[in-house]
Amino acid sequence: MSEEVTYAELKFQDSSETGNIQEFDQVGVKVYLTSKIEMEKLEKLQNFKDKLQSNVSLQLIYNMDNLKKIRNLSSTLQEMATKLCYELYRKEPEHKCKPCPKEWMWHKESCYGEFKKYETWQQSDVTCSYHNASLVKIKNKSVLEFIKSKKFYDYWLGLSPREDHKPKKDLDETIISSDWFTRNTSDLNGRMYCGYIYDSYVYYDFCTSRKNALCKKLANSVKIESILMNEEPDGRM
Template sequence: MSEEVTYADLKFQDSSQTENIQKFDKFEKEGMEKLNKLQNFKEELQRNMSLQLMQNTNSSQKIRNLSIKLEEIATKLCRELYIKNKGNKCKPCPEEWLWHDDNCYLPLSRYQQQKTWQKSDKICSHYNASLLTIKSKSVLEFIKSLQLYHYWLGLSPRKDSTAYRNLDTIIPLDWFTRNTSVISDKMYCGYIYYATFSYTKCTDTKNIICEKLAQSVKIESILMSEVLDRRK
């Protein structure tokens, strides 16, 4: 009798184990299915995010390109207004500064501020500017049109003087990089004399013309200039 009970118990245990195994297999299968769905969802989400990032990048690039184009148009319109009226408010230079290409220029001779070369350089630094440099044909022609007389140039100081040379030959020369420690009382600095340039002692006094980079032209400044011009 005890053997039958034992056998029955074993049959029951086998049946329970089989049922548990089946339930576990089912659970495992369902779990794998859910994991696969989650993996698919994750991959789909990543694809969507990648597409969105690409679209955002493209949109940002289009906005940047549009901003650059608008700034170019604004600069062109402002330049035309400035040619007609030097006092136009859209000019990207401070008041009294002259605008040419991407730079602003301030001749200081009318204030009779003749200074040594080093003092002149410090005065320009006060304006967040530097002494005049001529590095392109466009600037060369602009400076020649100003008919400057005894103005310091931002040429690198040298140890000897030279005879007057035609201003058209100045573009390949070296320009000062603000290493004032190399400048001594015995050095010579460049200056402009109408359509020529030469060197003299850096301790001599000359007129000053400063230059600095022009600010960006703002569209709103052009619109305001138009309004002000119409009121005149």
């Protein structure tokens, strides 16, 4: 019996190739470790950013809350100063805290000035404009009571000039009147009628007649420092 010989072909990897694989694996580990570290850094940065944004938001809320408190305090202080100034004004009409020009009367948020110049209605309207004011309009109870208490006689009012004559009317009846709207007065003529106050009544006369002017304008804000100072009233206009 003949003996059969079986050959087996064995292949061994080249040692240089094995080294390359190991080196590649090592590089892969390095890349993985580096990526993990960078990710951790990014995560920390993101957390820091979120925390910073949160702190900024809280600071803004805190600042806005403080600003609101300051505004409320300022408003309250201004209100108190105005009330105190009005009491001082009642005792001394030309007290330096008065928010109106010298010789003008103060009521609520407005200043009232009377000019005894005996002018036409149109001239009186110009006089008021010159002082950054307008002829008085009586549109609410507060102004009505103030005007009635002063007893004005022969003062033009800010009533719209009209072509027809109107009978006298009690001042109380004029509050809701649409006549207080003053239209364009550039076309006034000698046959038009304008309203004026005489005590507690409103009368109408030719707009070319001559009477006094009663003007009204917005009062300035009361200056708090002017209340704290005890100087004599100045002569400002």
